[in-house]
Amino acid sequence: MSDKTQDATQGAVPLTIVIVGHVDHGKSTLVGRLIHDTGSMPDGKLAAIKAMSEKRGMPFEWAFLLDAFQAERDQGITIDTTQIRFRTQTRPYLIIDAPGHKEFLKNMITGAAAASAALLVIDAVDGVQEQSRRHGYLLHLLGIRQVTVVVNKMDLAGYGAERFAEVEGDIRRYLGSIGVTPAFVVPVSAREGDNIASRSAAMPWYTGPTVTEALDRCTMPPSVDELPLRLPVQDVYKFDQRRIIAGRIESGRLRVGDTLLFSPSNKTARVASIEAWGAAAPVTQVSAGQSVGITLDEQIFVERGQIVSHVESAPFETNVFRARLFWLGHAPLTRGRQYKMKLATGEFPVEVQQVESVIDVADLSAGDTAAVERNDVAEIVLRCRSMLAVDEFIANPRTGRFVLVEGYDIVGGGIISMDGYPDQRGQRTVVSTNIHAVESRVSMEDHWLKNHHKSGVIWLTGLSGAGKTTLALALEHELHRRGYQVYVLDGDNIRHGLSADLGFSPDDRAENIRRVGEVSKLFAQAGVIVVTAFISPYRADRDHVREIAGELFHEVYVKADVATCESRDPKGLYKKARAGEIKDFTGISAPYEAPEAADLVIDTSDQSIDQSVAMLLDYVGTRFTMDTKQAAKG
Amino acid sequence: MDHLDALESQSIYIFREAFNRFDRLAMLWSLGKDSNVMIWLAKKAFFGHMPFPSLFCDTGKKFPEMYDFRDRYAAEWGLNLILRDCPPIEEIDPTLPPAARSAARKTEALKRAIAEFDFQAVIAGIRRDEEPTRAKERVFSPRGTDANWNFKDQPPEFWDQYKTDFAPGTHVRIHPILHWTELDIWRYIRREGIPVVPLYYTRNGKRYRSLGDMDITHPVASEAATIDEIIAELEQTSVPERSGRAMDSETEDAFERLRTAGYM
Ligand SMILES: Nc1nc2c(ncn2[C@@H]2O[C@H](COP(=O)(O)OP(=O)(O)OP(=O)(O)O)[C@@H](O)[C@H]2O)c(=O)[nH]1
Ligand SMILES: [Mg+2]
Numbered sequence: 001m002s003d004k005t006q007d008a009t010q011g012a013v014p015l016t017i018v019i020v021g022h023v024d025h026g027k028s029t030l031v032g033r034l035i036h037d038t039g040s041m042p043d044g045k046l047a048a049i050k051a052m053s054e055k056r057g058m059p060f061e062w063a064f065l066l067d068a069f070q071a072e073r074d075q076g077i078t079i080d081t082t083q084i085r086f087r088t089q090t091r092p093y094l095i096i097d098a099p100g101h102k103e104f105l106k107n108m109i110t111g112a113a114a115a116s117a118a119l120l121v122i123d124a125v126d127g128v129q130e131q132s133r134r135h136g137y138l139l140h141l142l143g144i145r146q147v148t149v150v151v152n153k154m155d156l157a158g159y160g161a162e163r164f165a166e167v168e169g170d171i172r173r174y175l176g177s178i179g180v181t182p183a184f185v186v187p188v189s190a191r192e193g194d195n196i197a198s199r200s201a202a203m204p205w206y207t208g209p210t211v212t213e214a215l216d217r218c219t220m221p222p223s224v225d226e227l228p229l230r231l232p233v234q235d236v237y238k239f240d241q242r243r244i245i246a247g248r249i250e251s252g253r254l255r256v257g258d259t260l261l262f263s264p265s266n267k268t269a270r271v272a273s274i275e276a277w278g279a280a281a282p283v284t285q286v287s288a289g290q291s292v293g294i295t296l297d298e299q300i301f302v303e304r305g306q307i308v309s310h311v312e313s314a315p316f317e318t319n320v321f322r323a324r325l326f327w328l329g330h331a332p333l334t335r336g337r338q339y340k341m342k343l344a345t346g347e348f349p350v351e352v353q354q355v356e357s358v359i360d361v362a363d364l365s366a367g368d369t370a371a372v373e374r375n376d377v378a379e380i381v382l383r384c385r386s387m388l389a390v391d392e393f394i395a396n397p398r399t400g401r402f403v404l405v406e407g408y409d410i411v412g413g414g415i416i417s418m419d420g421y422p423d424q425r426g427q428r429t430v431v432s433t434n435i436h437a438v439e440s441r442v443s444m445e446d447h448w449l450k451n452h453h454k455s456g457v458i459w460l461t462g463l464s465g466a467g468k469t470t471l472a473l474a475l476e477h478e479l480h481r482r483g484y485q486v487y488v489l490d491g492d493n494i495r496h497g498l499s500a501d502l503g504f505s506p507d508d509r510a511e512n513i514r515r516v517g518e519v520s521k522l523f524a525q526a527g528v529i530v531v532t533a534f535i536s537p538y539r540a541d542r543d544h545v546r547e548i549a550g551e552l553f554h555e556v557y558v559k560a561d562v563a564t565c566e567s568r569d570p571k572g573l574y575k576k577a578r579a580g581e582i583k584d585f586t587g588i589s590a591p592y593e594a595p596e597a598a599d600l601v602i603d604t605s606d607q608s609i610d611q612s613v614a615m616l617l618d619y620v621g622t623r624f625t626m627d628t629k630q631a632a633k634g
Numbered sequence: 635m636d637h638l639d640a641l642e643s644q645s646i647y648i649f650r651e652a653f654n655r656f657d658r659l660a661m662l663w664s665l666g667k668d669s670n671v672m673i674w675l676a677k678k679a680f681f682g683h684m685p686f687p688s689l690f691c692d693t694g695k696k697f698p699e700m701y702d703f704r705d706r707y708a709a710e711w712g713l714n715l716i717l718r719d720c721p722p723i724e725e726i727d728p729t730l731p732p733a734a735r736s737a738a739r740k741t742e743a744l745k746r747a748i749a750e751f752d753f754q755a756v757i758a759g760i761r762r763d764e765e766p767t768r769a770k771e772r773v774f775s776p777r778g779t780d781a782n783w784n785f786k787d788q789p790p791e792f793w794d795q796y797k798t799d800f801a802p803g804t805h806v807r808i809h810p811i812l813h814w815t816e817l818d819i820w821r822y823i824r825r826e827g828i829p830v831v832p833l834y835y836t837r838n839g840k841r842y843r844s845l846g847d848m849d850i851t852h853p854v855a856s857e858a859a860t861i862d863e864i865i866a867e868l869e870q871t872s873v874p875e876r877s878g879r880a881m882d883s884e885t886e887d888a889f890e891r892l893r894t895a896g897y898m
Contacts, residue, residue, distance in 0.1 A: 068766030
């Protein structure tokens with residue numbers, strides 16, 4: 001077959017096309033027909049499809065080429081997306097068949113997100129339906145700009161130009177309203193093979209391209225080599241003497257000797273080498289799309305999730321951004337909910353700060369912003385505790401999009417806009433430069449590298465008798481045993497020295513906490529995990545420490561109700577408070593403001609000290625480890 | 635970047651995700667062309683190292699050339715090879731058609747190895763163009779507690795964000811070469827000089843396109859004696875790759891049943 005002969009395009013990357021549209025409008029049939037009419041059908045397949053169709057008492061069903069599952073064939077519906085390769089004279093293609101049923105929208109997105117161009121299939125008799133519109137909208141959101149509309153089943157519409165014009169008008173109006181102009185609108189009969197790979201005699205009134213001609217007129221996605229460099233760090237390997245930073249270049253180029261900026265840590269280093277196994281000659285330059293490994297001239301702290309760029313074209317740094325989101329979760333997304341966000345190779349806890357609008361993409365009407373339901377599209381604002389390096393989707397799709405994870409599952413995806421939010425890099429760079437001047441040349445990350453763990457402040461808060469000091473000391477012991485740098489700050493070692501001049505007035509209490517916060521931060525910057533054990537009943541005081549210590553601050557709520565603490569009363573303080581001997585006693589005569597969003601809550605009222613310590617160790621294990629794989633594995 | 639570069643880079647990305655996300659991970663090595671390409675890609679991903687074990691489930695019915703190949707390259711490539719025997723046919727679901735039942739021995743051996751080593755993830759070298767249900771696979775494909783594939787409710791997978799969070803007792807199959815075709819594999823083998831079992835080359839007018847157990851795998855008519863000739867043949871042929879694998883086509887649903895029960 002001529003289309004399979006070796007030609008100049010042999011080594012070409014295929015163009016990826018997704019087939020979308022409402023359920024039953026003939027997407028899979030179209031693909032089956034396309035494969036057949038371009039001579040790409042494997043031997044024996046037609047006979048097999050004929051047998052499958054007859055077995056089910058159906059006329060020949062082209063869709064069975066792709067609808068591989070028994071359940072799909074029996075119900076005549078596509079459940080999951082399929083990928084299949086074929087080629088025309090012009091170029092190779094990767095065709096992705098997507099399901100049209102609303103129930104399987106997650107599978108449609110799975111297929112469509114990989115595509116550079118799309119065919120939107122519409123049944124000539126049924127006309128533009130809900131999923132025709134929804135899929136059209138999602139193509140746009142996913143950044144797919146090349147869309148050709150295929151009006152199918154023209155055989156059932158008498159091959160009439162009038163009905164075609166009606167459907168064409170409807171879909172052009174809808175797509176126009178969301179900013180999409182279809183490249184072509186092609187009348188076809190997939191089942192009969194009209195205007196698929198050859199011109200139909202039944203529709204002489206149509207003079208535009210056939211489906212294959214329309215495909216061949218699509219353009220390959222533009223190269224992203226010329227965009228600014230983005231290399232999300234995927235892993236750091238130390239298999240042998242080298243410390244190799246591994247990742248895929250999402251855009252731009254990188255050369256040996258380049259000065260690289262790591263965000264959001266804001267560190268720089270130069271590329272010492274580009275590592276490649278089995279390369280004939282040393283590699284000196286790599287570009288977008290390549291999975292690479294580099295070594296640096298300096299041992300700065302690098303971990304998975306950071307984004308590498310050149311200094312002069314850095315990504316945004318922010319902890320808040322706007323997103324257009326499609327929601328696939330069974331539980332609705334609402335304001336205040338927290339998710340795990342995956343952006344490039346990074347994972348970050350985020351909270352929904354605002355749901356600004358909900359769009360019903362079927363008719364573009366505005367929905368209720370109280371909850372974003374499954375299959376809705378919404379404009380939201382997301383906030384993260386820590387700084388993120390991001391791009392706007394329009395500037396760089398690959399680092400401007402993310403998914404949200406709830407429990408074990410991906411529940412949505414979104415694209416980023418920084419509309420109304422400033423880049424926070426400027427502010428931070430100034431600050432860190434100042435610190436550098438007084439901080440010597442050994443950075444906190446250098447300490448981390450040496451200690452093989454990160455540092456920070458584990459701030460235990462809770463009522464007197466909740467177990468803060470017990471847990472702090474037990475945790476210190478366990479961490480020390482495991483080789484961590486750890487230190488406990490509690491009332492005794494602070495009140496007797498650093499804060500010996502302070503009493504217990506509200507002002508003095510606030511000042512005491514401020515000092516503890518500052519000291520903790522210094523310890524943390526020296527690479528130590530500091531555990532503090534103060535009642536610290538006021539949210540404002542704890543927030544103040546959070547401001548001082550920033551991302552190093554970990555708030556742990558040691559939870560036990562007053563009754564439990566009072567029954568423990570190890571120092572007899574509750575008894576005295578009840579008797580009025582101690583004034584302003586937290587929990588009895590002074591308020592305790594529980595944390596609203598603690599990083600960890602430990603309920604000591606119904607578990608053992610060992611269980612509580614295990615929770616803390618687990619937390620340290622996940623949050624304070626360095627994401628560096630050692631060769632020892634496997 | 636040409637097409638092979640793009641395929642290679644994507645596979646390396648997948649290998650690195652797998653290694654980063656899972657501590658207890660193994661790669662299935664079937665000795666066939668695809669799994670040799672996988673080893674090659676892993677070595678590229680990890681700069682000459684193979685940082686996880688390779689698992690070979692032995693049916694005892696492979697061709698002698700395959701066992702020779704295994705012994706030679708396990709040593710040459712420095713593989714940490716785990717060998718496990720497949721259970722006898724009597725222990726396998728008797729309602730399966732004969733060839734499928736025979737193939738299911740491998741599923742059983744795999745399940746036992748997963749339990750034995752508590753693997754969280756198993757890397758397998760299946761490709762979409764081999765077989766229609768494989769064409770619907772995810773790159774990170776979750777398996778239930780009995781290794782079953784719930785194809786009716788696969789997780790969304792887009793923008794190279796894979797499902798990497800799992801309930802206890804379940805595991806994930808990772809498919810780093812899902813997006814390659816048979817022709818891609820051979821072109822890559824040619825470019826990289828990757829060794830393969832000699833059974834792929836013609837002998838008495840026949841060669842194997844896909845290697846499985848001796849009793850359920852048949853050669854196809856071919857005069858291709860070199861990689862170049864194999865590639866030239868594949869550029870022209872419309873005979874499907876697995877036409878010599880009896881288990882695929884005994885009944886319409888045989889392969890689907892095998893795969894939903896945990897076959898690769
Ligand atoms: N008369 C006629 N029937 C067609 C044509 N194209 C598809 N059909 C029939 O329409 C039905 C649905 O076709 P499919 O290809 O399964 O539709 P689909 O869009 O893939 O459906 P989902 O994937 O489930 O959304 C089948 O019975 C086809 O035979 C056509 O051009 N003319
Ligand atoms: Mg379909």
